[in-house]
Amino acid sequence: MTAKLGLDPAKVIEARELARRAGEPVTRMARTHTTVSIERAVLRLAGLDGADADGMPWVNRLTDAVREAAGLEHGVALPAWDAMLAGGHPDLRALAEQAAAGQVKFRIPDGRDAVAAREAAARSVQAGLAKIDAQRALRARMITDIADPPKPWIYLIVATGDIYEDIPQAQAAAREGADVIAVIRSTGQSLLDYVPEGATREGYAGTYATRENFRLMRAALDDVSRELGRYVRLTNYASGLCMPESAALAGLERLDLMLNDCMYGIIFRDINPVRTFIDQRFSRQVHARAGIVINTGEDNYLTTADAVGAAHTVVVSQLLNEYFAREAGLEDWQLGLGHAFEINPAVPDSFLLELAHAQLVRELFPDAPLKYMPPTKHMTGNVFAGYLLDAFFNLCGFMTGQSILLVGMMTEGIHTPFLADRDLALENVRYVRQAAGRLGESFRPEPDGFVARRARLVLDEAVDLLRRICAGGLLQAIADGTFGVTKRPPAGGRGLDGVIERAGGYFNPAIVALEGGV
Amino acid sequence: MGDPETRTTGVAQAMDQQRVIRPYGDTTGDGRVQVSFTLPVPSGTEAERALGEGAALQLAAKMGLDPAMVVHAKAIGPDFTFFIVYGRVSHLVDLSAVTVAEREFPVLPSAEVNLRIRAALGRKLAVVGACVGTDAHTVGIDAILNVKGHAGEKGLEYYREIRVVNMGAQVAIPALVSRAVAERADAVLVSQVVTQRDAHLFNARALGEAFRDVRPRPLLVVGGPRFDPSAAGALGVDKIFGRGTTPREVASYLVHALAPEPAGAHTEPASAGTGRAGARA
Numbered sequence: 096m097t098a099k100l101g102l103d104p105a106k107v108i109e110a111r112e113l114a115r116r117a118g119e120p121v122t123r124m125a126r127t128h129t130t131v132s133i134e135r136a137v138l139r140l141a142g143l144d145g146a147d148a149d150g151m152p153w154v155n156r157l158t159d160a161v162r163e164a165a166g167l168e169h170g171v172a173l174p175a176w177d178a179m180l181a182g183g184h185p186d187l188r189a190l191a192e193q194a195a196a197g198q199v200k201f202r203i204p205d206g207r208d209a210v211a212a213r214e215a216a217a218r219s220v221q222a223g224l225a226k227i228d229a230q231r232a233l234r235a236r237m238i239t240d241i242a243d244p245p246k247p248w249i250y251l252i253v254a255t256g257d258i259y260e261d262i263p264q265a266q267a268a269a270r271e272g273a274d275v276i277a278v279i280r281s282t283g284q285s286l287l288d289y290v291p292e293g294a295t296r297e298g299y300a301g302t303y304a305t306r307e308n309f310r311l312m313r314a315a316l317d318d319v320s321r322e323l324g325r326y327v328r329l330t331n332y333a334s335g336l337c338m339p340e341s342a343a344l345a346g347l348e349r350l351d352l353m354l355n356d357c358m359y360g361i362i363f364r365d366i367n368p369v370r371t372f373i374d375q376r377f378s379r380q381v382h383a384r385a386g387i388v389i390n391t392g393e394d395n396y397l398t399t400a401d402a403v404g405a406a407h408t409v410v411v412s413q414l415l416n417e418y419f420a421r422e423a424g425l426e427d428w429q430l431g432l433g434h435a436f437e438i439n440p441a442v443p444d445s446f447l448l449e450l451a452h453a454q455l456v457r458e459l460f461p462d463a464p465l466k467y468m469p470p471t472k473h474m475t476g477n478v479f480a481g482y483l484l485d486a487f488f489n490l491c492g493f494m495t496g497q498s499i500l501l502v503g504m505m506t507e508g509i510h511t512p513f514l515a516d517r518d519l520a521l522e523n524v525r526y527v528r529q530a531a532g533r534l535g536e537s538f539r540p541e542p543d544g545f546v547a548r549r550a551r552l553v554l555d556e557a558v559d560l561l562r563r564i565c566a567g568g569l570l571q572a573i574a575d576g577t578f579g580v581t582k583r584p585p586a587g588g589r590g591l592d593g594v595i596e597r598a599g600g601y602f603n604p605a606i607v608a609l610e611g612g613v
Numbered sequence: 614m615g616d617p618e619t620r621t622t623g624v625a626q627a628m629d630q631q632r633v634i635r636p637y638g639d640t641t642g643d644g645r646v647q648v649s650f651t652l653p654v655p656s657g658t659e660a661e662r663a664l665g666e667g668a669a670l671q672l673a674a675k676m677g678l679d680p681a682m683v684v685h686a687k688a689i690g691p692d693f694t695f696f697i698v699y700g701r702v703s704h705l706v707d708l709s710a711v712t713v714a715e716r717e718f719p720v721l722p723s724a725e726v727n728l729r730i731r732a733a734l735g736r737k738l739a740v741v742g743a744c745v746g747t748d749a750h751t752v753g754i755d756a757i758l759n760v761k762g763h764a765g766e767k768g769l770e771y772y773r774e775i776r777v778v779n780m781g782a783q784v785a786i787p788a789l790v791s792r793a794v795a796e797r798a799d800a801v802l803v804s805q806v807v808t809q810r811d812a813h814l815f816n817a818r819a820l821g822e823a824f825r826d827v828r829p830r831p832l833l834v835v836g837g838p839r840f841d842p843s844a845a846g847a848l849g850v851d852k853i854f855g856r857g858t859t860p861r862e863v864a865s866y867l868v869h870a871l872a873p874e875p876a877g878a879h880t881e882p883a884s885a886g887t888g889r890a891g892a893r894a
Contacts, residue, residue: 267690282763283752299752363761365770365779399760399771471765508765515651515695518687581760581770589781 096461096496100454100550101542106558107459113561114414117569122422124369125376129603131288131593133377134158134171136339137605139347140223141216143187144306146292153191154340155289160194164201168598172216177204180211187219203600213602220604221613224384227346231386234349237317237326244274244325246464247492247500249524254279254511256298258308262315267514269319269327272521275352275499277330278312280304285335285364286589290344300511304331304341309348328352330390333378334360336370336590342378346385352431352499353382356392357419358412362578363395367588368570372419379423380609389425390499391416394435394468396578402437402472406452407556408578409434413456414561415569417463424609427462431499435468436488440480444545446487451549453495454540459554467492469503481505482523489527494535500524632708644701646678651695656688669696677702718869723772726864730774733872734799740769740867741793741831742802743780746816750806751782753836757802757860768860775864786816786823793824793831799871800832802863805840813837814848821849832870834863 135154146152158171165174175190178199184190193199204212251273253265265276281298284291294311295303302308309331316327328351333341338355345353357375360366382389393409393416400408413432420430434456438445456465469488474481485503492500502520504512512520540546564572576582607613638645650672654665666683673681678700685697721729730738742754756763758779760770770777778796780789793801803820805813817835824830835845836854845853852866 270690283755286751286755364755364759399767513651514689514693515649518689518695 096457098458099538099540100451100458100547102455102458102551102554106554110410110414110459110554110558110561111418113558113565114411114418117561117564117572118415118418118422121372121569122376122419125373127597128369128373129167129170129595129597129601130339130370130373130377130590131158131162131167131595132337132374133339133603134161134167135337136343136377136381137170137172137216137220137603138175138187139340139343140227140605141187141219142223143191144292145188147192147195150292152289152292153188153195156195157187157191160191160197160199161201164199165203167595169203169600170597170602172220172604173203173209173212173600173602174201175212176216176219177202177208177212180208180215209600213604216602217604217607220608223343223347224605224608227343227381227385230346230349231384234326234351234386237320241320241326242324246498247467248274248328248464248498249521250275250277250330250466250499250501251517251521252277252279252501252512254301256281256300256302257296258294258302258311259296261302262312265312266315266319268517269316269323271518272525273327273502274325275328275330276312276316277352277354278302278304278308280332285332285360285366288336288590288593290337290340304344306344306348309344309350313349330354333382333389334392335364336360336366336374336593338371338374338378339381342381342385342387345387346381350387352388352390353378354392355379355382355389356412356433357416358573358578359392359395361573361583361588362581363392365581365583365588367591367594368573368583368585370588370590370594373594375419376423377606379420379425380606382429383424383426384609386429388429388431388464389420390431390466391433393433394437394466395433397435397437398472399581402435402439403442403448406448406553407560409452410456410459410553410557411560411564412578413460414557417460427460428464430460430463431466432456432460432463433466433468436470436491436503437468437472439473440470440484446491447545448549449487449491450495450540451546452553453491453497454546455550455553457495457497458550464498466499466501467497468501469507471507474503474505474507476509478505478509481507482519485520486523486527489524490531490534493527493532494538496535634706634708635704636702644703645699646702647697647699648673648676648678649695649697651689651693653692654694655692656686656694657691662686662694665694665696669694669698673698673700677704679703718866720862720865721868723767723861723864726772726861726868727774729868729872729874730772733868733874734774737774737776738800738867738871739776739778739796739798740800740802741778741780741789741796741798742804743784743789744782744805745784745786745789745803745820746805746807746812751804753804753806753838754779754802757804757836757858757863762860766859766861769864771860772864775867786819789820790823790827794827798831800834800867802834802836805835805837813839817848817850817853825849832867834866836863 135158138154143154161171161174179190251268253261255261279301281301281303291303291305294307313329316329320327330352333353333355360371361368393412436449438448470484482505488503504516504520506516570585574584635642635644636646655661669683681700687695689695742758744751758777759768762768769775833850834852835850838856840853842853842855
């Protein structure tokens with residue numbers, strides 16, 4: 096990638112340094128706390144699946160039982176595996192069933208019992224991590240055997256609510272040119288404090304993310320990948336209250352990308368900030384292990400705030416997402432940092448502003464597979480004007496070397512895309528790619544022209560904002576409404592009751608293995 | 614519509630003549646329209662293409678397009694074909710027979726909602742929301758309140774002049790009352806999805822009763838897929854929203870009820886066409 100904007104390298108270094116300073120206190124908090132969802136993810140990695148007759152997963156039942164009897168300050172693993180060994184339960188499922196019936200006594204073991212519980216737990220979790228490793232290796236092998244599509248990857252959304260309807264639609268989308276299929280989740284799933292079970296056929300404006308739905312869709316895309324001779328990737332969401340569990344299930348079922356933002360749930364879903372930051376660290380550790388590319392959600396800020404005035408908040412959030420991701424072990428090729436083409440087309444020079452923003456993000460994060468989102472806010476219902484706007488979005492995406500291009504629909508905001516909408520949208524992408532796909536190499540903004548100056552201004556504003564965030568702390572900045580206009584105090588929102596401060600003897604076999612690389 | 618007596622006879626006549634109209638392509642009365650659609654027919658062979666085009670023309674004829682012309686046909690995968698058709702509609706539109714859905718309040722863009730609140734209240738409008746009773750289905754209340762919103766519209770939290778307290782699921786009605794009082798709520802929003810043994814009706818009535826003696830009493834708004842929107846009075850609440858309600862409709866209603874327009878102001882014509890939700894209604 097050629098640098099075109101004349102960014103001051105010292106400024107870029109300062110921006111990263113400020114992001115690190117803003118993020119470090121939050122990382123310390125994540126290292127000293129756990130959450131119910133992190134503990135449930137440990138059980139999922141250890142192979143506990145299924146749900147009781149009411150559909151409540153056994154990981155929830157067991158975690159709740161342990162929490163009630165012994166607390167979660169030491170983690171779920173110590174008391175759970177201690178009870179397994181003491182009670183002679185054949186497996187976690189049997190333990191969970193007995194525990195749910197009130198038949199199990201949990202305690203925090205010490206001495207030799209603690210050693211035995213730790214070893215047993217580590218073995219079980221290791222089996223889950225081995226599955227994740229095997230899936231990662233299988234992905235690499237399939238990509239080698241079948242072929243990797245060139246970037247930008249064309250990203251399309253499927254969302255019928257019924258996994259058995261989603262499958263043929265996803266396969267059709269892949270045949271039409273999609274490189275990445277995203278299955279949108281049912282409205283409100285992010286607020287459920289459990290992951291639903293099984294294949295599901297009913298959802299509100301999306302399909303429930305369940306392990307079985309993951310498996311079914313990945314298998315279907317494997318088939319179509321072989322048919323088409325290119326590996327088609329699958330995306331879902333590690334966000335909301337079950338972020339850590341979603342990440343574990345994604346790794347186990349070989350999802351390839353996961354929406355995973357450090358602040359999205361806080362801002363847009365009123366999930367408690369503390370809970371979110373603790374959960375995101377663990378989920379990113381799992382994604383790092385699974386070789387999953389995360390997609391961050393900065394595009395959302397621009398749907399609520401003004402895309403020109405708030406452009407620098409996108410950069411700030413990207414820098415924070417990058418810091419948190421690297422800290423959790425993700426590599427740059429896994430950072431699908433998000434941004435969007437959301438400037439009001441009535442603003443003079445709107446396309447130049449978009450070019451400046453997109454090129455700025457490209458140069459700030461040269462090795463990240465940037466995810467570029469199409470216009471949604473200014474899609475008015477005039478499908479003809481919308482088609483034109485999408486073409487400009489595609490042009491900007493190709494010119495600035497974006498890596499993952501979400502396909503814009505001219506009927507955005509009107510209805511779930513018709514078959515023909517999607518076909519026309521892909522025709523738009525193909526035309527721009529064929530006509531101007533290489534325009535980027537000839538695109539050299541004037542060093543002191545409008546585009547370069549605008550990009551530098553946005554970076555300056557981002558650095559200023561980061562300085563202010565460092566002065567008051569990131570949690571305070573969120574409480575003040577710095578991102579996406581909403582104020583979110585650290586004690587507010589959902590899920591704070593699921594946050595537990597770790598005790599001295601806290602034991603989490605998954606974190607031990609993920610941090611130790613074993 | 615203007616008052617014909619204040620106009621010249623010629624204009625009145627012209628308007629009268631225009632009460633029956635046809636679509637306009639490039640000449641008055643030519644009736645030309647464009648439609649596009651997809652049919653589940655393949656488009657692989659010459660014979661299939663001919664059959665598909667015939668099918669598209671048959672549909673166009675049944676839609677009242679005569680003559681019609683398929684200007685574009687393209688295969689979408691092996692089983693579908695997309696068509697663009699131009700034609701002349703034989704139908705007439707009688708403007709005097711057009712019925713316009715009555716709405717007690719106009720749906721306003723968010724900027725105007727904020728403006729009206731600022732002008733009428735001089736402070737933020739406080740909303741307390743909850744799912745009451747045993748109902749744990751927060752999908753509805755969250756779709757209305759969360760910034761994320763619903764149906765392409767941001768939730769009430771997005772409005773700068775609305776302060777939202779979302780109490781979440783399974784809130785006891787007395788707790789809702791005391792929170793509403795503590796927050797000086799202008800409005801209380803309750804969503805009810807569960808309808809077993811008419812729990813939604815029971816809870817709505819309980820809500821009305823619990824707030825009966827609260828002064829000043831906040832506006833009581835109930836929503837859920839199984840409510841009859843006309844039953845507000847019977848249940849003792851101010852407003853009921855049914856399935857498919859969007860955040861902007863709720864915001865507009867709150868403004869209509871709580872932040873009336875200052876006397877003399879007249880924004881209706883300007884706001885009528887500003888939003889798609891308004892156009893849809």
